[in-house]
Amino acid sequence: MASKIEAEVEVRSDAGKFWESIKESTTLFPKAFPDQYQSIHLLQGDGKSAGSVRLINYAPAVTALYIDGDVLNYYKNFKAYLTVTPKGENKSTVKWACEFDKANEDVPNPDIMRDFAVKCTFQ
Numbered sequence: 526m527a528s529k530i531e532a533e534v535e536v537r538s539d540a541g542k543f544w545e546s547i548k549e550s551t552t553l554f555p556k557a558f559p560d561q562y563q564s565i566h567l568l569q570g571d572g573k574s575a576g577s578v579r580l581i582n583y584a585p586a587v588t589a590l591y592i593d594g595d596v597l598n599y600y601k602n603f604k605a606y607l608t609v610t611p612k613g614e615n616k617s618t619v620k621w622a623c624e625f626d627k628a629n630e631d632v633p634n635p636d637i638m639r640d641f642a643v644k645c646t647f648q
Contacts, residue, residue, distance in 0.1 A: 527602065530634055531622035532643045540611040543619065547607060548573040558645050560584055587641070600635070601626040605642075 536543060546553055551572045555562040563582040570577030596603050605623040612618050621642045625635060 527624045527626050528634065529622060529624045530636060530639050531620060532639050533618060533620045534643065535612065535616060535618050537615055538617055539615055540609045540617040543617055544609045547609075551579060554645065560586055561641070561645055596635075597628075599628050599632045601628055603635070605638075607642075 551565045551567055555564050561584055563584050565582070566580045568578040568580050572579065603623065603625045605621070608620045608622075610618045610620070621639060623635060623638065
């Protein structure tokens with residue numbers, strides 16, 4: 526049975542503009558968050574639509590088992606979602622969620638991934 530964790534934050538941004546910045550994260554994130562991302566390279570697709578594959582090189586300061594390694598060594602299934610909902614003029618609610626099945630009971634919940642996503646997305 527899949528488990529789920531999530532985070533929701535209100536941001537001062539138009540939903541469309543916020544979503545465009547996420548779609549441009551391949552070039553934007555290493556510039557905006559150099560302490561988190563060294564580089565992001567597009568390996569497949571256009572980088573903005575489903576099926577795109579990115580190689581993310583995290584900064585040396587980012588030391589987390591799940592970020593450094595292959596996530597599927599720890600989780601049988603892992604799906605992350607990002608939803609941006611307009612909440613009025615220049616306000617939106619951004620929700621990050623993930624559903625996962627642990628590879629075994631010794632694997633902790635991916636709270637560190639949620640916290641990393643919140644830090645980078647909502648700074």
